[in-house]
Amino acid sequence: MPNVSGNAYALSVLSPIRNDKVGTVSRADLVRDRLEQWNRLQNSPMAKVPQTYLCRFFVLDDVYTESLPSAGALDTVTDFLPVVPNTLRVGVLPAQDRLQSKYLVFSSNFHGDLDTYLLGMWNAITAEIKDVWQHCYGFDQVNDANTFSAYIKKCQLPVTLFFVGSNDEPLEEQLKGLYLKQEFARFAVEHQGIPSAELKKAYRAFIARVQPTNLQGPTWEPGQYIMDKQRNVQQEAAL
Amino acid sequence: MTQPLDLTDIQADVIRASAHGGYLFARYVFFNIRDGEKGRAFVAAVAAEVTNAVIWEQGAATPPTVINIAFSYQGLKELGLPRASLNGFPDEFVMGMKARRAILGDNGPSHPDNWDPIWQANRVTRDKDVHIQVSINGKTPQDVEVRTQWLLALAGKPESGVFLLTGHRGPNGQQNLLYQDVHALFENGVPTPKEHFGYTDGISDPVFEGQPGEPWSAQGRGKQMADGSWAPLATGEFLLGHVDEAHEYPPAPQPQLLARNGTFMVYRKLHENVHAFDTLLEREAQTYPGGKELLAAKFVGRWRDNGAPLVSAPDAAAKAEWDQRFATATPQEQDRMLNGFTYDQDMSGSRCPFAAHMRRINPRASLQLKAGALPGQFVGNPGAFDTPGALANRRRIARRGLPYGDSTDRSSDRGNHGIVIMMLNADINRQFEFVQQQWINYGNDFRAANDKEILLGNHDKEFPSKAVLPVDPESEDVPYFVRNIPRLVETRGGEYFFIPSLTALRLIARGLVDPT
Amino acid sequence: MSNIAGKAYAMNVITPIRWYTVWLNKLIFWAAQKMPSTLEGLITLSLIHYARWVIIGRNQFPRLDPKQPKENLQYSYMLFHSNFNGSWDQYVDSFTFAIPSGLDMFWKWNIRYPHSVALTPFHHYIRYNQIETTHYYSAYPLATSNDVKSAKSLKQKLIEFDALWGMEADDTVFLKQYNGLLRALQHDLGEMRPTPIVSMAATQVEKRLLREKRKMAEQEQVAAVE
Numbered sequence A: 001m002p003n004v005s006g007n008a009y010a011l012s013v014l015s016p017i018r019n020d021k022v023g024t025v026s027r028a029d030l031v032r033d034r035l036e037q038w039n040r041l042q043n044s045p046m047a048k049v050p051q052t053y054l055c056r057f058f059v060l061d062d063v064y065t066e067s068l069p070s071a072g073a074l075d076t077v078t079d080f081l082p083v084v085p086n087t088l089r090v091g092v093l094p095a096q097d098r099l100q101s102k103y104l105v106f107s108s109n110f111h112g113d114l115d116t117y118l119l120g121m122w123n124a125i126t127a128e129i130k131d132v133w134q135h136c137y138g139f140d141q142v143n144d145a146n147t148f149s150a151y152i153k154k155c156q157l158p159v160t161l162f163f164v165g166s167n168d169e170p171l172e173e174q175l176k177g178l179y180l181k182q183e184f185a186r187f188a189v190e191h192q193g194i195p196s197a198e199l200k201k202a203y204r205a206f207i208a209r210v211q212p213t214n215l216q217g218p219t220w221e222p223g224q225y226i227m228d229k230q231r232n233v234q235q236e237a238a239l
Numbered sequence B: 001m002t003q004p005l006d007l008t009d010i011q012a013d014v015i016r017a018s019a020h021g022g023y024l025f026a027r028y029v030f031f032n033i034r035d036g037e038k039g040r041a042f043v044a045a046v047a048a049e050v051t052n053a054v055i056w057e058q059g060a061a062t063p064p065t066v067i068n069i070a071f072s073y074q075g076l077k078e079l080g081l082p083r084a085s086l087n088g089f090p091d092e093f094v095m096g097m098k099a100r101r102a103i104l105g106d107n108g109p110s111h112p113d114n115w116d117p118i119w120q121a122n123r124v125t126r127d128k129d130v131h132i133q134v135s136i137n138g139k140t141p142q143d144v145e146v147r148t149q150w151l152l153a154l155a156g157k158p159e160s161g162v163f164l165l166t167g168h169r170g171p172n173g174q175q176n177l178l179y180q181d182v183h184a185l186f187e188n189g190v191p192t193p194k195e196h197f198g199y200t201d202g203i204s205d206p207v208f209e210g211q212p213g214e215p216w217s218a219q220g221r222g223k224q225m226a227d228g229s230w231a232p233l234a235t236g237e238f239l240l241g242h243v244d245e246a247h248e249y250p251p252a253p254q255p256q257l258l259a260r261n262g263t264f265m266v267y268r269k270l271h272e273n274v275h276a277f278d279t280l281l282e283r284e285a286q287t288y289p290g291g292k293e294l295l296a297a298k299f300v301g302r303w304r305d306n307g308a309p310l311v312s313a314p315d316a317a318a319k320a321e322w323d324q325r326f327a328t329a330t331p332q333e334q335d336r337m338l339n340g341f342t343y344d345q346d347m348s349g350s351r352c353p354f355a356a357h358m359r360r361i362n363p364r365a366s367l368q369l370k371a372g373a374l375p376g377q378f379v380g381n382p383g384a385f386d387t388p389g390a391l392a393n394r395r396r397i398a399r400r401g402l403p404y405g406d407s408t409d410r411s412s413d414r415g416n417h418g419i420v421i422m423m424l425n426a427d428i429n430r431q432f433e434f435v436q437q438q439w440i441n442y443g444n445d446f447r448a449a450n451d452k453e454i455l456l457g458n459h460d461k462e463f464p465s466k467a468v469l470p471v472d473p474e475s476e477d478v479p480y481f482v483r484n485i486p487r488l489v490e491t492r493g494g495e496y497f498f499i500p501s502l503t504a505l506r507l508i509a510r511g512l513v514d515p516t
Numbered sequence C: 001m002s003n004i005a006g007k008a009y010a011m012n013v014i015t016p017i018r019w020y021t022v023w024l025n026k027l028i029f030w031a032a033q034k035m036p037s038t039l040e041g042l043i044t045l046s047l048i049h050y051a052r053w054v055i056i057g058r059n060q061f062p063r064l065d066p067k068q069p070k071e072n073l074q075y076s077y078m079l080f081h082s083n084f085n086g087s088w089d090q091y092v093d094s095f096t097f098a099i100p101s102g103l104d105m106f107w108k109w110n111i112r113y114p115h116s117v118a119l120t121p122f123h124h125y126i127r128y129n130q131i132e133t134t135h136y137y138s139a140y141p142l143a144t145s146n147d148v149k150s151a152k153s154l155k156q157k158l159i160e161f162d163a164l165w166g167m168e169a170d171d172t173v174f175l176k177q178y179n180g181l182l183r184a185l186q187h188d189l190g191e192m193r194p195t196p197i198v199s200m201a202a203t204q205v206e207k208r209l210l211r212e213k214r215k216m217a218e219q220e221q222v223a224a225v226e
Helices: A026-039 A073-080 A086-091 A114-124 A126-133 A143-155 A171-190 A196-210 A227-238 B037-049 B075-077 B091-095 B098-104 B117-121 B141-156 B276-286 B294-302 B316-327 B331-341 B357-361 B429-440 B501-511 C018-032 C034-046 C088-096 C101-108 C120-127 C145-165 C171-184 C201-226
Strands: A008-016 A052-060 A104-112 A161-164 B023-031 B065-071 B130-136 B161-166 B182-183 B184-189 B191-192 B263-272 B370-372 B376-381 B398-405 B417-424 B465-469 B480-485 B490-498 C007-017 C049-057 C077-086 C136-138
Touching: A008 A026, A008 A052, A008 A143, A008 A161, A008 C049, A026 A052, A026 A126, A026 B117, A026 C171, A052 A171, A052 B490, A052 C007, A086 B141, A104 C049, A114 A143, A161 C018, A171 A196, A171 B480, A196 C171, A227 C034, B023 B141, B023 B398, B023 C201, B037 B130, B037 B141, B037 B501, B037 C077, B065 B075, B075 B376, B075 B490, B091 B490, B098 B429, B098 C201, B117 B294, B117 B490, B130 B141, B130 C201, B141 B161, B141 C018, B191 B263, B263 C007, B294 B357, B294 B480, B316 B331, B316 B501, B331 B501, B417 B429, B417 B490, B490 C077, C007 C018, C007 C088, C007 C120, C007 C136, C018 C049, C018 C077, C018 C101, C034 C088, C034 C101, C049 C145, C077 C088, C077 C145, C088 C101, C088 C120, C088 C201, C145 C171
Parallel strands: none
Antiparallel strands: A008 A104, A052 A104, A052 C136, A161 C049, B023 B130, B023 B161, B023 B182, B065 B130, B065 B490, B182 B398, B184 B191, B263 B417, B263 B490, B370 B376, B398 B417, B465 B480, C007 C077, C049 C077
């Protein structure tokens, strides 16, 4: 199943946005505006959705047919002709395609299966989901997790190739790993060259503090970007 | 080698570092233009004496001085280049180095607030902008002085419309010297290729197609090929108007004659904190198993005394043996020993660490890596990339310049000593700025997260820096951490310049640049 | 509007394909997955968190309501989403320097794809077909793909080490094993800090947003006190 690579899932959703207006503002603009508001929050609402690695939202206004000349097969054919009739010369140019509706594109990379993810998403950020998706065709039928899941699946597109560059661990494992990497790097550097008995003692205290096998223990928060938070954790532990 | 370059059209220092040609003293003089027409007349007078690269041909006579000239964006504007030509210059050149400090990491002690007065005043008010740089390179200080008087006489005439910009810091607390003097460092009256930390500098320089020189000079200096050979880099990496490594002509301003055979030059005055360096070395040498000189070598990737590369001489014993071989080697073999090495046998970095200066500014083919079978091991991944050096070939920089100041007194960091480096490249953003931002002040490509390059990194006190010196994965050694690395090098000023060809120079001087 | 979440950059590229060559494209992608060596260059570059290609048939744009107009397209479309580290320039440059043939293989059947060598036409092709992301989220903005991979390896090795030697009584034995752990992790000990700036423009916008957020946080504090 190409949407899946190991335990990682690539969800690609195109939700058609209603063509009518609210007052004089198009619904697509309202969707965009709502998403912009999310950029101003302390952290993305998606930080609350379990197992989300990386995800994005944007509005697809139209398809693009920008291209560069002389790179198509027909161009090569015309290359060989001694004389190129005008209809053929113009005919090799790509046709102009236009979309009839705008689409809200939601692309998410997460761990696990789709049903669990969508249930988790609905439960975590119901209000935000309604806020953004309310302007889309067919969303008026959505009123609970099941109908949300069914709706998303109708908007889902199958992925042709999903490339996983990092890994497909559960998010908690990834975050814990990053936390341990940061903490252990500091520990190793701070305890260079000290006598073995002292080192062992310090090591055990370190392990007790960072709890490597406890995913509920100290770790990185999803979406965390503030250095201070991590330093405070270390300082509190040192006291 | 393919088509030789038109050496009559290219300024001398672009093809070869004057310092390598016996010009051990140089003076950089900066001017501001107040009147376009008079400025052009001044440029014309200087242009008549600008030295081209013919002097580097085999058997050519070398004059007592080499004169070169370069322009900042503001300078080109004042000289009356049309807007249509000015628009073709890249953003970073237009903005100037000071405005790019967030990219370059020129913060804290390297912040423009701490730069020499001439560079602080640059790009603030029109009358203090640095427009023209004239470099006078001489074999003796007297040669330089003679030419300086000639130059000042040209500029000093009331009708010249050109003003000498002062404001360079000097050895005795001076803030307002007339020029930036640089010179090779001497030991007991003998010139050395050293800089103030004690390293032998300027050993390697990129080799590109069309440069005069020994046919084997591409070894270690060009690009590494899959079959183990070396080839010169495409000329367009260093000269506009020539095809580059991406098989196209680098973006350049119009008209063609303005850009062709010209290049961009990054001028940076770098103060060296010799006391902090000595202290760091002494402190770490107490705990580093290999001793002080090996540790110093680890900072850079070459041994301090003679520049022997660590990949070939990873410890004291190997170094002694390397020295013996070097003493009896032919010039070509010596060059190969110094330059013609690869990191292929050192993918884990146990010989030359990933944090070392050399490896960060030119990783050669060492970024084509993957995890090895042993824990802590990296191995090469031949064939993964189009060519082994694919990620490094378009990030090369040609270096010019010399040290400045005196560092006999190493008891403080407030002395006046460092290097003035002028870096040549066809694309400032893709080459210099990239290396500075991504490879010197950041470590992701080297799998080192945010760890910086030891010597040039903008280490700060808020988040103390460290560097990892890896060990052989098959050994029982422990990786060593160099801790609390202070900022060893601080920026004291600089700007982005354009070095035109002789043709372009004459066009600029006559006010004839026109892209119609 | 932001394509950046800490050290991750979101790229969206949409390009047309002739509907009758879609099967060829899909075949190539299928082959790429079956033969991992084709992705070797991508893996060695190590710049990508996750990336995907989605081919949307010209009749496959979702239609959920009879009131929604039917799409009327002549081409099918390939949608490319990448989450990578570094700036746009670094990413596109790395690909064209290192794996131009790989790029060509994936984009080949797109209409008038200019091939990845020479560089500038390819830059333009991607630039003009690129759509900005409005909202981008990364669960670990401080981490690159290299960091995430390194973290997994470090966690595994640390847990293994602790299970075997964490309660070792003999100090000398412990030290020897601990040193072995450091050796095994010698390339995983870089410290993660905020990203170098991706571009001057992005930094300007980011600074403004940060100022706004700080103001909002201060206002909230004041309101909470009252």
